[in-house]
Amino acid sequence: MNEDRMVLDVALEAGCILLKNGAEIFRVEETVYRICHYYGIKSCSVFTLTNGIFLTAGSTTDPYFAKVKHLPVGGSHLGRVAAVNQLSREIEQGKYTIEEVEQQLKEIQNIPEKSNIAKIMASGIGCGAFCFLFNGNYLDALTAAIAGILYYVFTIYINRNRMSKITGNLCGGILLTIVCLISYHFQIGQHMDAMIAGSIMPLVPGVPFTNSIRDFADGDYISGAVRMLDAVLVFFSIAMGIGFVFLMYHHLLGGNIL
Known part of the structure; x- marks a missing residue:
């Protein structure tokens, strides 16, 4: 027994x-x-x-x-x-x-996680590469890479202080958008859409979203719905953060972004 x-x-x-x-x-x-x-x-x-x-x-x-x-x-x-x-x-x-x-x-x-330095560098390189895929130029990619690095530093801070997932993604979206806006405002980056699309890649919940589709296909509707809801909340938080910064930029500085 x-x-x-x-x-x-x-x-x-x-x-x-x-x-x-x-x-x-x-x-x-x-x-x-x-x-x-x-x-x-x-x-x-x-x-x-x-x-x-x-x-x-x-x-x-x-x-x-x-x-x-x-x-x-x-x-x-x-x-x-x-x-x-x-x-x-x-x-x-x-x-x-x-x-x-x-x-x-x-x-x-007990298999260790990757080091924080490796995660930060991977985030920056990934953001810059995705910016290229979205038709950004070298300066756009550099901006996206810097935004990605700053975001992952912020993520490490979130994990240490146990901030909620929704709040963390909302603040992450705000941080990334501010970095891209500064670059765009001073005419360093030229394609705002490419910079934003590239820099938000570390936030996108690819694994939960993909697994939710797989769970639905296997008939695990409850688990699929939970994971899908988790992914949708992340998408919503990112969009809210980006939209908030755009709104403030438009009202305070009168800038047209896209």
Whole structure:
């Protein structure tokens, strides 16, 4: 019985790591099923939402036991998702005991994030590159890159002070737009639309939006709706931040932007 409960705990932990780090609902449930079945839990039922996993299972020694885990909607770390996927394949190949799987999951959970410097530089380079894709010139791309760098510095501040997601995205949209407006006002950047479109790329919730579509396609309508709502709120917050700065610029300075 103790071993069965350990299997349940390990399977649930694997599912939690996947869900917290941006995996789709079907991937979470499939991984939990595979671990339980391989280690002898024949009767297993998993119900997964965007912010929680409900797992019930039974065996010949302990017919009914259950686990529930609540997880707040967070970010993504696809390296951890890939590591759990690889671990689940190796489990089915018979490479690990349940104790070894538990240790492997602890190591996966401790996979570090990228350094702040790497994130800041990636944000700047990404913003500049996307500005080029939206027909911006070199100075537009430079402006977008600076805006992206400043935004990610601001993001680090948000994470340390636990600002709400909506407020953070609203303020991020305001910050990016102010940087682009300063460049445009002093005729450094020439294409306001390209600068704005490029600089907001770090804010765009690509993983939640894509996963919501996948969840809808798999029939997980509740999880899909939650993730879609999360993405829509981010889009709305960004738009509100940009619109607020444009409105203030027009009323205070009388400038025509686009």
